[in-house]
Structures are given as structure tokens and as C-alpha cells.
Amino acid sequence: MTSIESVTLEATDPSAARDFYKSAFGLDTQVRLRPPEAETSGFRGFTLSLIVAQPANVNTLFNAALEAGATALKPAAKSFWGYGGVLRAPDGAIWKIASSAKKDSGPASRDIDQMVLLLGAADVSATKKFYADHGLTVGKSFGSKYVEFATPSSPVGLALYGYKALAKDAGVPPEGNGSHRLAVNADAGTFTDPDGFAWESATAR
Numbered sequence: 001m002t003s004i005e006s007v008t009l010e011a012t013d014p015s016a017a018r019d020f021y022k023s024a025f026g027l028d029t030q031v032r033l034r035p036p037e038a039e040t041s042g043f044r045g046f047t048l049s050l051i052v053a054q055p056a057n058v059n060t061l062f063n064a065a066l067e068a069g070a071t072a073l074k075p076a077a078k079s080f081w082g083y084g085g086v087l088r089a090p091d092g093a094i095w096k097i098a099s100s101a102k103k104d105s106g107p108a109s110r111d112i113d114q115m116v117l118l119l120g121a122a123d124v125s126a127t128k129k130f131y132a133d134h135g136l137t138v139g140k141s142f143g144s145k146y147v148e149f150a151t152p153s154s155p156v157g158l159a160l161y162g163y164k165a166l167a168k169d170a171g172v173p174p175e176g177n178g179s180h181r182l183a184v185n186a187d188a189g190t191f192t193d194p195d196g197f198a199w200e201s202a203t204a205r
Contacts (some may be wrong), residue, residue: 002149002188003135004156005202007048007117009031011091011182020090025050025066032116032185033091042176043167045120045195047086049096055083056108059099062087064110065095073171078102078152086170092181094170115156117184120163121198127160127194133189158184163195 006029011017014033014165021027055076062076062085069090076085076175084098087195124200128147132138136158147160167174185202192198 001153002151002186003154003202004117004151004158004184004186005154006030006032006185008034008183008185008200009091009093010034010036010179011034013091017089017091020068020070024068024070025061025112026110027115033186036179036181038179039180040176040178040181043120043170043172043174043179044092044094044176045163045166046180046182046197047094047096047118047166047170049098049116049118050112051116052097052099052112054099054101054104054106054108056104058083058085058099058110060108060110061097061112065089065097070095091153094172096170117157118159118161118166119158119193119195120166121160121195122163123194124160124162130194131160134191136140136188
């Protein structure tokens, strides 16, 4: 089964971005950094999510990120699906910190249950088929709106969402041009998906 080892984000100052992710989220091997390879503007077409056990953990990580230099796009709050908020890291990447729980069940911590990469797709069904043809197994699918792949042993999970819906969920305008400034490092081979997201060999990183 395909395993996503990490994602590579392009940042103008990779060293500063690396320090941010370690201090704010405690992430190390899951996120790699490198200088930008091409110009880009606006929404990059993806978001990253940190799934945690309870609202208190959301608040702890969210506040740590703000103190480290992130900008809030959607303050942490309750919703029909749980509790969470969205912020933009100093390098420009958009992160959602969320929990399906609406009430705390213990002391606050910085523990992260799962990191998930959400890719915005112009045609979710077509991109779903593309990934299935490349060996990924569909875990959950909600028609042409949302797809979650089964990656139980993977440090990074993967899901697809409609491009405009993903931008709306992130709280940003959908317009964007240029490079995604993202590479997926996995054991699925080297290729580029229908929406222009590049996959690279994890062993080559």
C-alpha cells in the first residue's frame, strides 16, 4: 500500500520555515523545505491538516503557531463537524488544525493524531481514478466532492477535495497562478497528477 513519507514545501527562507514547523507543530521528518523553483501567487491549490483528539489540543497548537509567526485565516471555533481553525504559515502554506470532538476529554497537549494533505482537484472523480490507477486505495468517497485514500501506515494521509470548495474551507479566494510549491514524497513513483501536483520518490529526497 502506498506510503507518503513527507511533503516538500517551497519557502523563500527554508531555514526559517523549518524552525517554524518544529517550534509550532513539532514537525520534523513529515515536512521538508526547499527554495522556490518557480513564481506563484494566490491560492496554491492545497491545504495541510493536523488532526488532534480534542479542542484544547487545537487551541494549544493554533496559539503556538500564531506566536511563531502564523496568520489566522479562520479562528478556532466549534462547527457542526467538530472544532478547528485555519491559519497561514509564514512560508505561505495553509494549515487546518481540527478535532472531531467538541468537548475536551483530558489535559491539553501538543499531540498530533494525523497529518493529512488535501489536494484541490478540478475534477475530483477524474483525479480519484488517476490515483487509483497509480496504486492508491480509496478509503472513503463522497461522490464527486471528496475522496480520502487509505494510507494506514503512512506518516502523511491524502485526500481530494474540489478546488473551489477547498479554497472556501480555507477561507481564501480561489484565484491562484503558477507553481503549487509542493511535492509529495512517496513510494508510488515519480509522476504529476491531473492538477499539476508532483510526486517524487521518497528515497530520492
